[in-house]
Amino acid sequence: MNTKKFILLFLCVSIFSCQKKKETSFFFTLEVEAPNLEQEYSIRSSSSFDNEPEYVFKLDENGTFAGDIKIDDPKTIMLSGDFYKSLYVTPGKDLTVKVKMEDKTPVFSYEGEGAVYPKIFDHIEALDRAFSEKYKDLEYGEFSLDWDTFRKELDALLEDKKAITTAEANVISKDFETVIDAHLFAQKIRIMKLYSSYYNAFKKEEGEADFSIPGNENFLNQALAYDTKALASTEFANLISSFVSNEGIKKLEVKDDIPWYSTPSNWSKIYEFTKNNNDIPTAYKEYMLGAYVSALTMSLEIDEAWDIKEDFVNSYPDYEGVKQINNVYSKWEPLRKGKIAPDFTYESLDGEMVSLSSLKGNVVYIDVWATWCGPCISEFPSYKVLKNRLDNATDIKWLYVSVDDAEDKEKWVTFLAKNELGGIQLFGGNGWDTSINEMYQIRGIPRYILIDKDGNIHSSNAPRPSSGDLIYDVIQKLRGVELEKATSMK
Template identity: 25%
Template sequence: MKLKVLSLLAVVIFTLPAYAAKVRGSRVGANGKSAGFFVEAFSSTGRVLYKSIKLDEQGKFEIDFISAEPLVYWIDNYPVFVKPNDDLQIILPEKKNGIFVIGGDNQQQTVSTPAEKGTSKVQLLGSSTSNNLLINDVNTAWANFNKDKKGLQTTDEINKQYANGIKIISISKDVDLNNFANFYNDMRYLEAKLQYVRANSNDQQSKSFFELLNKISLNNPAVTSLKSIGLRALVTNYYAFLRLSQDAKITDDDLSDNGSIGKMEYLLKNVSNERVINEELNQSIIYHLSIKGWNPELDKIMVAAVEKTTDASAKKNLIDLREKYSKVSKNSVAPEFSIPDAAGKMVKLSDFKGKVVAIDVWATWCIPCMHSLPYFLKLRDKYKDNANVVFMSISTDNANSKTKWLDFLKEKNMNSVDLHAGDKNASAFEKAYNITGIPRYILIDKTGKIIEDHAPQASEPEFESLIQTALQAK
């Protein structure tokens, strides 16, 4: 019996995680009433650490986390490289009101006066097997360079700064850390080169300008250490830089569109990094759906993305979105709705069967809507004697803003088919039509089928052209 108990204890002991890293620290000038901060860390599976840290009466804190792999801890937005079983002690600078931005992932650091006068650097105390703040040093060097040059860097200056980053890294002898630090240096180098192209869009760049593409990769394990906003910036910047190397123009829609079909196809074909696929590819699809809706081209990408996505919740979300958006797309039957007008009378879509219906979804608080609405009203006035078309404005102002909406109707003399979907009894419209952003234009033909669920804005000639084509259809 005693033997069994000992064996069981041995099993328990040997199955317990053995890689508990600890980071102890304090903030200069802080106490128990001082604001705390968040600490985050990411791996290939996504965010593995997210914790709100409070300071004790001496301004001290402690972080314990179990991991079998080196991770970058974003401690109050400072990147700290932490290896399994590390026991680190750091000092954060005194927090002041001012902030400055470091690097392309919008890492913020506080402008402060720490124990070491004249600096705003986080400090590492005691001995360590590696320079755990090396990534932060690289980021800071690039931030200071960008601040000094104010976006007016020459290619020679950018190249020198890149070499300076390599020099900073060369002091370290830790292979794992250096791999991460070199990736961050490459990433900042790419950002600076891309910024240069944007500022000098008419210049023709040589092939050597793009040689960095031979070094940096979205499949680099260090990619997964980035915060979400940094990962998004990297994917966007990398794809833009790659396309520029293939003679694309910096002004091309494919380079500026966060939901670019080209970018999504590239990720599917060339990227195996789980976090990039699970997070960034999925976000690109969601963005595309919210701006342009579902279409057969995107559907092919969604099918492939579902197959490649390894995160169960992300996979399910894609499957649900595909079903949801494909039901309200071009050539599908427009969902019925019943929404009150200014007098409280319920108006149904089916009331206009046999007519072309042009819908403007807007709100009084939406500035882009205010710019576009006059064009819609101008078209409504132009076709007011045409019995085969109705121009319907649907406000998403909430119930508390209904009076503001009614006053706006009177001010603009809007007395046609103007509906208010902000009340609870009409909010089903937004859900049925996947209204995630406004202004949103929807065109429905005489048979009740959707012409375009994300139609061009009323200010664009194509909007009226679609209406004319629908009117001529038998």
């Protein structure tokens, strides 16, 4: 080989061998003082649309876990077990999290190259606590201040937070600068919106117009100006996701007597409003719609949500969250219309064991609720109206399932005696671990389920009582009453 060829080959090998290999993990260590060794811990990505954790583990006899955690890009992960912690992590920067309990409150400390990131977030949280503490003696805390004073104080708080990042500028990455800037922006908007809510609920004078945050109309454009790396901030990601419904709701024609969310077609309209908005960059649009579609299973009947999901995965097949969204929906496959309703048995108010299957031959309207759930209780007046409209129907069973904790059974009994709800009252008695929650993929209440006379699911996420004619007509159809006749009975 001549000298020139050898030098060229040497240069090529040198160039490729010296290229930095992309990091795809970081080494994570968790050390817990006085641990419960039976406790399971989990790690999942905050940007995941699937509730399943990516890692589940227990501590060893020394209260320690150590291992490689795979990540391709900087992101926020959720660490949970007997405590909960949100952590910003980045590939190649190892992180040790140490936890000790003080008055049943976890106290965290950090070591390793990646320690600077959670330290900054903890410092920001400490400033937020101090800000609220400063005004704790006011009736509504900091939200009792007049707007000009509140905004001035909020701006000063924001400057203090930015100073933390500035002090660490020599060790943090450019990506993190984007993330923390977006995080603080989203925090500011959330706190200002809270001020608006408090003002309109408690401080507004009679006849006064609702308070609106100055510049509110520009928030979406300001958010979309950030690089998509900002989505590694959970606060910012939540803000971006909320813009879908917030902007879409403004364009809906809503009847005063029916909440917008009770009309299934409204959810499709909101999706279409966002999908057809050419002012939203594609990368953000994919994330916005992905988050929206993944959450639809909480708000819409699964078959209707399924149609929107199919449109999304077909329209954005290369979006990285498509697999997770399909995983979310696959869990709902057994709950689609026409499937046999999963059976359950709980103790009734009369002390008898009652199963769903024992009610076969009737239309069954199931209300999953709890005595501590305000939105559940707020539906009860509409529920009574619905039952009164169908008072002569003997082929309907109104089935209530409480997911209160076992120790709250007397509270449940007292509540029922005071409110006279009627129907068949069952006590699940195991809180969020009550079996119906897993059977029917319940992640929030109230939840309504409609079962036909053959014991099959008609809707695993049925309309609320407050939807009025919508739920009334559906029940009548299931009873076999023609809609014209049903309407004449109103």
